[in-house]
Amino acid sequence: MPSTLWGADVGSIVAGLLATTTADTAEFVRPAIDWHAFAPELIVLGWGALVTVIDIIGLERTRRFMPSLTGIGFLLAMIPVLTLWDLDGDLPRVLFDGAYVVDNYALVLKGLFLLSGYVIVLLSTNYMAEGDYHDSEFYQLIAASVLGMLVMTSARDLVSIFIALELVSIPAYLMAAWRKRDLKSNEAGLKYMLMGVFASGILLYGMSMLYGAAGDTRLSVIGESLAGDADGVSPFIVIGTLFTIIGFAFKVSAVPFHTWAPDTYEGAPTPLTAFLAVASKAAGFVGLVTIVLDGLREVPSIVEPLMWILAALTMTVGNLIALRQTNVVRMLAYSGIAQAGYMMAPLAVYSTSPELVRESIVTYLVIYAAMNLGAFAVVIVAARKTRSGEIESFGGLFRYAPGVTVTMTVFLFSLTGIPPMGGWLAKFQVFNALIEGRTGWGVGLAVIASINSVVAAFYYLNVAKFMWFMPAPDDDYSPIRVPSALIFALGVTVIVTVISGVSPLVPDLTDFTEVATAGP
Amino acid sequence: MFLNQFLFLAAALFCIGIYGVLVRKNGVLVLMSIELILNAVNINLVAFGAYRGDIGGQVFALFVIAVAAAEVGVGLAIVLLIYRNRRSIDVAEANLLKG
Numbered sequence: 001m002p003s004t005l006w007g008a009d010v011g012s013i014v015a016g017l018l019a020t021t022t023a024d025t026a027e028f029v030r031p032a033i034d035w036h037a038f039a040p041e042l043i044v045l046g047w048g049a050l051v052t053v054i055d056i057i058g059l060e061r062t063r064r065f066m067p068s069l070t071g072i073g074f075l076l077a078m079i080p081v082l083t084l085w086d087l088d089g090d091l092p093r094v095l096f097d098g099a100y101v102v103d104n105y106a107l108v109l110k111g112l113f114l115l116s117g118y119v120i121v122l123l124s125t126n127y128m129a130e131g132d133y134h135d136s137e138f139y140q141l142i143a144a145s146v147l148g149m150l151v152m153t154s155a156r157d158l159v160s161i162f163i164a165l166e167l168v169s170i171p172a173y174l175m176a177a178w179r180k181r182d183l184k185s186n187e188a189g190l191k192y193m194l195m196g197v198f199a200s201g202i203l204l205y206g207m208s209m210l211y212g213a214a215g216d217t218r219l220s221v222i223g224e225s226l227a228g229d230a231d232g233v234s235p236f237i238v239i240g241t242l243f244t245i246i247g248f249a250f251k252v253s254a255v256p257f258h259t260w261a262p263d264t265y266e267g268a269p270t271p272l273t274a275f276l277a278v279a280s281k282a283a284g285f286v287g288l289v290t291i292v293l294d295g296l297r298e299v300p301s302i303v304e305p306l307m308w309i310l311a312a313l314t315m316t317v318g319n320l321i322a323l324r325q326t327n328v329v330r331m332l333a334y335s336g337i338a339q340a341g342y343m344m345a346p347l348a349v350y351s352t353s354p355e356l357v358r359e360s361i362v363t364y365l366v367i368y369a370a371m372n373l374g375a376f377a378v379v380i381v382a383a384r385k386t387r388s389g390e391i392e393s394f395g396g397l398f399r400y401a402p403g404v405t406v407t408m409t410v411f412l413f414s415l416t417g418i419p420p421m422g423g424w425l426a427k428f429q430v431f432n433a434l435i436e437g438r439t440g441w442g443v444g445l446a447v448i449a450s451i452n453s454v455v456a457a458f459y460y461l462n463v464a465k466f467m468w469f470m471p472a473p474d475d476d477y478s479p480i481r482v483p484s485a486l487i488f489a490l491g492v493t494v495i496v497t498v499i500s501g502v503s504p505l506v507p508d509l510t511d512f513t514e515v516a517t518a519g520p
Numbered sequence: 521m522f523l524n525q526f527l528f529l530a531a532a533l534f535c536i537g538i539y540g541v542l543v544r545k546n547g548v549l550v551l552m553s554i555e556l557i558l559n560a561v562n563i564n565l566v567a568f569g570a571y572r573g574d575i576g577g578q579v580f581a582l583f584v585i586a587v588a589a590a591e592v593g594v595g596l597a598i599v600l601l602i603y604r605n606r607r608s609i610d611v612a613e614a615n616l617l618k619g
Contacts (some may be wrong), residue, residue, distance in 0.1 A: 159580050166587045170594055177598050186605055189598045194550055194611065197591050201557035204584060205534055208561045208577075212568035217576045238605050 035104040036321040037093040039080035039213050040110055041150050047073030049141035055136045067125040067485075068103040071229050074118040074146065081110050098218050099157035108362060109286055115492070116279045116369050117146040122489040123377055125385075131179075131269070138178065141171035142275065149283040155293060158217040160209045161287050163436045165203075165251065168283045169196050172276060176268040188267025191264040192276075195250060203247025209240030210295065211221045213292045219295035227298035241302045244291060245310075249427040251284035254310045254344060255317040258337050265333035270383065273329060274376035277336045283364045285343060289361055292347055293354050298406040300351035308348035308441060315341025322459050327389045328379055331459060332372070337417065338456060339368055345445050352437030360429035367422035367500050374493030377486060378408040385480045386473075391463055394471030400479050412460045414497050417453050421498035427453065526567035533560035547599040547609040551592055558588045 035042070051069050054062055084093075092103030120142060126423050128135035148167025155161045173196060175191020213236040214222040226237060241488070246257065253261035265273045298305050325331040326452030343364045347355040381404055386393040398405040414421035427449075434446040533556050540553025563580040569577020603609050 138611065157582055159576075162580075163583060166591070170590055173594050173598065177601060180601060181605065183605055186598070186602050188570065190547070190602055190611065193595055193598050194541075194547075194554075195596060196559075197551075197554050200587075200591070201537065201554055201561065204561040205564070208530075208564035208568065208580075211565060211577060212572075213579065215568075215572040215574055215581060 017423075022428065034093055034095050036080065036093055037084060037099075039084075040077045040114070040330070041147060043077040043080065044073060044143060044147045044150060045112075047076065048140060048147065048381075051143065052140050055140070060346070063106055064129070066136040066139050067121050067128075070143055071118050073143060073442040074114045074121070077150075078111065078114050081107055081114065085111075086329075086470065088327075095154075096157075098220055099160055100154050101156045103363065105358065106153040107289040108366070109282075110150050112282065112366050113146055113149040113153070113279060114283075114341040116275075116373060117142060117149075119373050119489050119492060120271055120275045120279065122485045123274060123373075123380055124269075126483045127269065127271050129379060136211055138175060141175055144211060145171040145175075145275070145280070148403050149279060149286075152283045152286050155287070156219045156290065158211060158219070158222075158295075161291065162204065162207065165283070166200065168280055169200070169251075172196075172272070172280055174502075175272045176264055176276070178269050178272065182267075184267040185269070186267075187437065188264045191260045192264040192268075199247050199250030199257070202250070206240045206243025206245070206247055209236045210244060211240075213237045213240055221293065222295040223297050226296065233299065233302065237299060238302055241296055241299060242306065245288070245306055248284055248291070249310055252281050252340050252344070253337050254286065258318070261337060262330050262333040265336075266327065266330050266389075268358045268379050270329065270376065271424070273333075274373055274380075277376070278332065278369045278372050281336065281340060282369060282518060284338075285361065285365060287357060288344075289347070293350060293358055297350075298355065304348050304351065307344060307350075308445060311341050311344040311348055312445060312448050313341075314338065314344060315449060319452050319455045319459075325459070326391055328391050328394070328463065329389045331391065332375060332379070335456065335459070336372065337366075338452065339372075339415070341452070342427065342449055343368070345430055345449055346433040349434060349437055349439065349442040351437070352442075353433070356433045356436055359467055360433040361386075364426040364428045367414070367426040367497070369482055370493045370496035370500065371411045371421070371423055374407065374411040374497060375415065377489045377493060378404055378411065381480060381482055381486055381490070385476075385478075391466055392470075392473055394463060394466040395470035396477060397467040400470070400477045401482075404480070404482065404490070407490050409469060410494055410497060411466050412464050414501070416457045416460045420498075420501045422497045425501050523567060523571050526563055530560040530563040530567070531539070533557070533563065542582065545610050545612045547611050548596075550611060554595075555588065555592065557582055582591045 032365075048070075050074065051066065054069070055066060082491075084102060085104075092101050094101050121139060121314060124135075124138060128138055142243045145168050149169075150165065151160060152164035155164050163205065173189060173193040176192045176198050177186055179185035210222055211217055214225040216222060216225070250257040250260075265277060268276065292303055292307075315338050318336075318341055322334035322338060325334060346360050350357045381401075382394060383389060397408075397497055410421060414423035417423045417427040430449065431446050434442045434449070435441055436442070535554035537553045537560060540556065541550055544550050544553060562584055565577040565581040565584070567577075569575065569581075599609050606613070
């Protein structure tokens with residue numbers, strides 16, 4: 001940051017304005033667009049628009065096809081993700097002057113978001129159809145939100161990260177308030193919307209400061225220009241970094257910015273709660289990881305202490321409050337907050353080995369998505385019979401629904417981190433990244449995380465205890481009819497949860513840094 | 521006229537906006553306070569962009585304006601929904617769910 005910034009007079013500002021508006025008189029040439037690399041987003045966008053038009057024309061006649069149509073769109077968008085993955089040597093592909101990058105990191109996460117979008121559609125199918133809601137619009141909004149997530153994975157520019165984050169959040173505000181006449185749902189939407197928009201404001205203020213410090217919105221350029229200022233860190237960089245990270249802390253519900261999360265999760269329709277707790281939170285994490293490891297890679301002296309405090313607070317407070325919950329959705333909400341703390345922990349030591357940190361967080365996101373979506377699927381299945389979210393209502397589940405009980409046990413063991421379920425590998429990766437540098441701070445955070453894992457086991461296994469050993473609340477042991485969509489969702493999540501513990505699903509992500517340093 | 525005067529104006533607007541979000545109880549006024557925050561951001565972006573001779577700041581500001589409009593549209597819809605159900609837009613009265 002040149003010191004003249006504070007002394008710039010109005011003449012140079014006006015000259016700057018004129019220069020930006022009059023200098024570019026050269027003939028406009030359309031930049032080449034790599035349609036293949038951009039295909040997943042285009043398919044979701046086009047398909048979402050198509051589904052909307054079909055809904056407007058068909059009205060009631062086409063309503064029951066909406067969930068399957070939306071699901072097919074997500075699966076179609078998987079095709080270019082797979083063909084891009086197959087290119088391997090041809091990656092990374094850089095689009096739009098370095099603002100948009102398709103590499104292995106982006107492709108793994110695109111696959112994750114498309115699959116979780118598909119599972120969410122499966123979870124919502126019967127829930128929305130039986131609840132007398134406006135169900136077809138719900139799926140169009142989910143498609144819009146998933147589109148934002150796809151953009152987020154590739155965004156390497158402040159503007160595109162911001163747009164992606166808003167595209168994820170704005171449909172989610174509407175969906176949280178979906179049950180129009182239910183005061184709880186209204187309140188969930190109001191709280192989520194106010195906190196989300198407020199967080200966007202703080203995030204943007206931080207981004208504007210980073211832009212001012214670097215003079216460019218691309219993260220690769222920001223990273224380089226911050227490197228040149230390593231000796232005397234300017235106030236712009238400190239304020240920019242602080243506000244950007246606090247903005248994301250709201251989005252990923254890190255303590256002390258988590259207060260909206262349990263209320264919104266409880267009041268919103270349960271499939272949407274699963275969507276917020278898994279996909280939306282993961283999108284926030286992707287943005288945070290991209291900004292920290294790419295744009296802020298040279299200022300660990302500011303980021304690391306902040307992330308250390310946030311991670312330690314988030315996992316501890318999340319777990320301690322989860323212990324006291326009697327409602328299973330609120331319990332999962334606070335457990336999700338605690339899990340966010342584990343995911344954030346590697347960022348507290350990212351300067352030692354950024355690749356390891358990136359890989360551990362992506363691994364955690366993939367496994368967390370599978371096991372948490374599965375747990376929510378079981379909650380939805382159980383609530384079809386019990387009409388209750390209390391942990392007591394899980395009593396006797398083993399006697400009338402043994403298959404569901406076994407899958408829920410898999411998810412709970414995985415969330416606790418018991419081998420050989422996926423959650424174990426996720427935690428192992430995080431601890432590995434934490435102690436990699438052999439620093440006191442890293443090891444200290446690893447100790448806090450391991451104590452928290454033990455505390456978490458108590459409330460996860462408490463649910464298992466009710467399912468296996470306690471009697472049903474009102475001695476009602478009639479079997480549950482589980483719709484095929486939910487059986488399929490349970491199957492997908494349980495397979496991913498079990499397989500990911502045995503063989504790592506997330507491949508090597510080391511090609512990322514080459515893009516970051518090569519720049520546009 | 522110096523660049524820092526633009527930044528101080530933006531910082532003042534930002535602080536007023538934060539104060540409004542934290543203190544105001546009326547849902548619409550909270551949304552207006554959030555608009556103040558976003559306008560502070562726009563002033564920052566345009567001032568930095570002009571100082572640096574970079575068009576990126578102004579483009580970013582345009583995006584912020586567009587997204588702010590969408591946010592307020594959704595926000596007002598939710599506030600209207602609350603008003604229809606409880607005849608009040610006092611956000612402090614929305615306390616059925618205890619964090």
